[in-house]
Structures are given as C-alpha cells and as structure tokens.
Amino acid sequence: MAVDPKKTRKVLIVHGVQTGTDQDLHQDEDIRNLIRNRLNGMPLDFETDMYRYEDINDAAQERLRQVFGLFFNKLTAGPGQIVDPGLDLVLDVVIALNNGSTAQIIRQGLIDKILGVYEAGNPLYLVAHSLGTIYAHDAINQLIQAQQYFRRDDRKTWPVQALVTMGSPLGLAMFRRSSVQKLGSGRKIFRWVNYWSRTDPVVSGSFYGQPEQGYNIVERFRTDSPDSGWFIQDRVVDMGKAWLMAHTGYWDHPAIGDDLAALVAS
C-alpha cells in the first residue's frame, strides 16, 4: 500500500501522562480546533484522531497498585483523592521507564494504528505530548528499522510524514534515548519539530525550568551522517504560563497551530 498525497491528511495525537480513562481524552479535538482556528479560512483537508492507551496503563497499574495497596487503602478519603491521581501519573511514567511488556503493548498498539492509516493511503502526521513522545519516537524508529517502509526518496512509502513533539522528556537521561534511525542515502527529509517551554518542568527535569539559551533537547539525536535523512529542530515557545500549566499549554498555542497547518500542508 502506498500513501496518496491527494487523500485527506490525518493528524494522529499521542497523549502523555494522564489521569482518568481513555474516555476522558479529547486532545484530538483540541488540535483540530487549534489548526482550524489558525487557518483563518484557508482550505486544508485534514482530520485528527487519537491513540489512546490510558486504559492499557491503568490495567497494568492494578498490579503495581497492589504493592502499594496496603498503604493507600488506609488513607482517608481526602488525601486518598489527591494521592490517587498523582499515583496514576507516576505509575504511567514507571511503566514507560521500565520498558517492559506494557510499554511494548502500548508501542505496538501505536504502530498498528499508524499502519492502519498507512494501509488506507492517508498521509499521516504524528503529534505527541509528554510521555507520548517516547512512544512516538520509538514507534517511528522501529518502523524505519523494519526496512519495508520509509524508502528515503519515496514519501509514499512513509507511514508517518513528520513528527511533532510537545513538552517532551526525551532530553532527560532517565529515558535513555539519544538517537534516530538513519533513512539511508537520498534527498527527501523526514521532519521532526520539538516544541518546548522554558517553564515546563517535564522538559528540563527542573522544578524551576531551564532559562539558559541554546538548550539542546532532541537536535542532538541527529548525527552528522549524510545518510541520516532527518531534519530535527527544537523550537521554544513562550507559553505565558509556568510549571504544569506550561506543560499542558501546548494544545492551544497559536504558534504551534500555525506551524502544524504549514507542516500538514507540506
């Protein structure tokens, strides 16, 4: 199956750490509204969809929660209500860090979703947030490594046309990612744009953010090899917010909307 550039562009959202369940997740609507708003009447045939994996995480967490169960079950309702969502978030990260069977299930589910769109022939653009950027990065690199996709000079063989990451912890040593798979020799270029806010603690790992200029997050993933085939760019955004509000502010940032419209149209 080959991608048909004339078909509707698909923007697939991969969420990050979440509380709640899959039913509670609607960031695909946020991105759809953001792009439409920033188009200001310009025509662009696109749709958004979402890869939801919070239920997979929650099912895996049950086993982990049993370890903590004796302790947390003894909490009163008040602190328990605060602690439980926090525990949900922490355990999401633990699952990703562990890279065990649950993380592999999540990753494979994302790959299956991507290949479903590919088989339908729609050009696909992947937009991932927070922890979801880890799975998105891994899924694309796994597909490149498989060698049956991503012939460098034929974008019709690319299951993903470009990657956008937002609020990504990929720069943190704890996630142990530092490279991308080479596409081989050729002229076409795979674009990866990574948005980050200086006041986003998930990006820097620092409660106080990272004010220094020249902070290199994922641009360092690309080597100097001419066979790489990746264009990787870190783009800082002024969120106007701090801390966790900065971490969730990407979904309606106008500059990101403008860039997404341009990317999906190319």
Add this chain to the structure above:
Amino acid sequence: MRRRISLIVLVLFLAGCSHYVYTGTITEKDAAGRDHKLLLYWNTTERALWFDEYAGGVRILPECSLTTLVFEEKENRIVWEVPAPGAPRDKAVCGAINNAGRIKDLDEGPLSLTIYCKPAVDDEFAVGREFSLEPRNEPYVFPIGKQKVKDIETGTPKRPECREARR
C-alpha cells in the same frame, strides 16, 4: 508547614506576568506578480522576577498560502532554518533577522531581515500555494508595533485573510 505555604505564595506572586504581542505587516509580490500581505509576529511574557528570558520564535505568515517562516535563536543569531538535502545535518539557514541576536532584544520599530535562499518544495505533497520571500541583498523591513494582550491564545493575530478567496 507555614514556611512552605509562604514560599509557595511568594513564588506564585513573583510569577505574575504581562503578555505582549509584536506584529508588523508588509506586502510583497510572488513570482506571478500577485500581492501577498505578510504578517510577522512574536509574543513575549514579562515577569516581575524569575524568567526575564524571552521564549518563542518570530513567525511570518503569508496571505493565501499555508507557508510559515519560523525564525529561531541559534548561536546568538535569529535565523530561519529550512530542510536542505545534502547540507550539513540537512539544514540550511535561509534568512536572518538583522536587528539583534536574541528575540528578547527585539522591540517596536523597523525590523530588518535578510533572505538568503528558499527552501525546496515537495510538489507532490504540497497543498495550496507555496510562498516565500525572494532572496535578495536588500533587507525586508517590517514596521513593528507592540500590544499588551490578555493572553497569548486569543491575543495572537492570525494569518492575513486571503483576498483572492473573496473575489
């Protein structure tokens, strides 16, 4: 506990901020001789203390095209980087802002930028009309105004409405 709460309140107070959007518009012709308005904008957040460092790129949005030119800070320059097959790291600098090396040092008034090259376009996948400023020795000059806004989401202007669509 009281010290901890006081610290949290103090930090929240210091994090109080003002949002500003800088904008400027010029009109240029494309290769077919059609006029395109071009909107240039960036936003800043000023905080009483803590981060006085700017964050955010300068963008140019042309009329009747979905192209976006993004100027980012790189090594004390504000540049427009584009994919460039065969160039080091498949990247080339096709433009630069001349007024300053840091976006936080840009201000109201004339903003001068120079365009050196145009990015390659993948015609097979491109939707709509590509538009880019023509490379030339003479800089483009945008008259920049500054406006305080309530928030970035609603205060940032959109790309100029395509006048051709209205005919």
